[in-house]
Amino acid sequence: MIKSVGVVGAGTMGSGIAKVAAFAGLEVTLVDVSPDLLKSAMAKIKADVRSGVEKGKITATEGTEALAAIHVRKSISDLGNVDFVVEAAVEDLTVKKEIFSRLDAIVAPEVVLSSNTSSLSITAIASLTKSPESVVGLHFFNPATVMKLVEVVRGKQTSDQTVKTTCDLAAKMKKVPVVCRDTPGFIVNRIARPFYGEALRLLGEGVATVEEIDRIVKLEGGFKMGPFELMDLIGIDVNYAVTKSVYEQFFQEPRFRPHPIQRQMVEAGTLGRKTKKGFYIYK
Numbered sequence: 299m300i301k302s303v304g305v306v307g308a309g310t311m312g313s314g315i316a317k318v319a320a321f322a323g324l325e326v327t328l329v330d331v332s333p334d335l336l337k338s339a340m341a342k343i344k345a346d347v348r349s350g351v352e353k354g355k356i357t358a359t360e361g362t363e364a365l366a367a368i369h370v371r372k373s374i375s376d377l378g379n380v381d382f383v384v385e386a387a388v389e390d391l392t393v394k395k396e397i398f399s400r401l402d403a404i405v406a407p408e409v410v411l412s413s414n415t416s417s418l419s420i421t422a423i424a425s426l427t428k429s430p431e432s433v434v435g436l437h438f439f440n441p442a443t444v445m446k447l448v449e450v451v452r453g454k455q456t457s458d459q460t461v462k463t464t465c466d467l468a469a470k471m472k473k474v475p476v477v478c479r480d481t482p483g484f485i486v487n488r489i490a491r492p493f494y495g496e497a498l499r500l501l502g503e504g505v506a507t508v509e510e511i512d513r514i515v516k517l518e519g520g521f522k523m524g525p526f527e528l529m530d531l532i533g534i535d536v537n538y539a540v541t542k543s544v545y546e547q548f549f550q551e552p553r554f555r556p557h558p559i560q561r562q563m564v565e566a567g568t569l570g571r572k573t574k575k576g577f578y579i580y581k
């Protein structure tokens with residue numbers, strides 16, 4: 299029975315996952331290499347809890363108990379005793395492989411090590427561990443506190459027991475797990491590639507503006523958010539990394555090619571909502 303969860307990475311996704319896990323009654327240890335990001339993650343979680351209490355969505359006691367269940371730590375070595383790990387660090391295979399090999403050295407072989415990667419190979423992430431059967435993808439969507447779907451990604455060597463444990467934990471977190479095979483971008487991010495890619499091409503060719511494309515997609519397509527609003531929410535850097543990763547993993551398949559607009563925005567540090575400037579300006 300899973301009672302405690304370690305979350306590696308306290309950025310956009312890790313902070314949301316930590317909050318979801320704490321509200322599911324789990325003890326959470328949240329780790330990040332950046333003390334500043336840990337501090338801002340906890341400030342954001344506290345503000346969200348306060349707002350939930352004010353709106354009457356949760357009681358003050360529930361809020362206090364959930365906050366008390368989140369423990370902030372600076373090092374992965376503090377995760378030796380957790381029952382399950384969710385890694386939500388940057389979308390970089392080298393970084394993730396290093397994190398997984400460090401985790402593998404300190405947890406028991408049956409502890410499930412999951413990655414929230416949006417696109418990278420679970421099989422490759424598992425490759426440096428001694429227990430690849432315990433490595434799985436657990437892909438939450440943004441915002442993790444709101445979105446119901448999670449993709450449970452079965453790597454080449456992931457065991458049935460690991461998939462079951464992960465699906466059970468997702469259900470405990472009130473999420474809806476969908477199991478899929480290990481393929482670049484899995485299901486949702488594969489489908490979403492042309493959504494962003496064609497919007498960027500239309501913008502690059504001067505066919506329409508950011509606002510016009512978003513408005514049309516919402517008005518006529520019935521989408522809740524346009525592609526540019528969504529890229530700003532995800533983070534331009536994260537979306538660019540995912541695009542590059544899917545493109546490379548499909549042997550530079552032209553239909554998945556990243557757009558220079560993405561690269562330029564990353565170079566400029568205009569990363570969307572998290573930097574208050576992306577395709578839109580945020581106050």
Ligand SMILES: NC(=O)c1ccc[n+]([C@@H]2O[C@H](COP(=O)([O-])OP(=O)(O)OC[C@H]3O[C@@H](n4cnc5c(N)ncnc54)[C@H](O)[C@@H]3O)[C@@H](O)[C@H]2O)c1
Nearest residue numbers: 307308309310311330331335386387388389415416440532
């Ligand atoms: N942003 C999204 O919409 C979204 C949605 C689903 C999945 N994801 C995936 O979730 C993961 C995290 O994305 P994010 O948007 O939260 O990124 P982010 O940039 O907001 O946060 C990443 C965090 O990882 C930390 N980090 C980097 N290296 C680390 C290490 N070695 N050990 C511990 N912490 C480390 C960074 O300090 C940062 O706080 C990525 O794999 C991404 O593809 C993102």
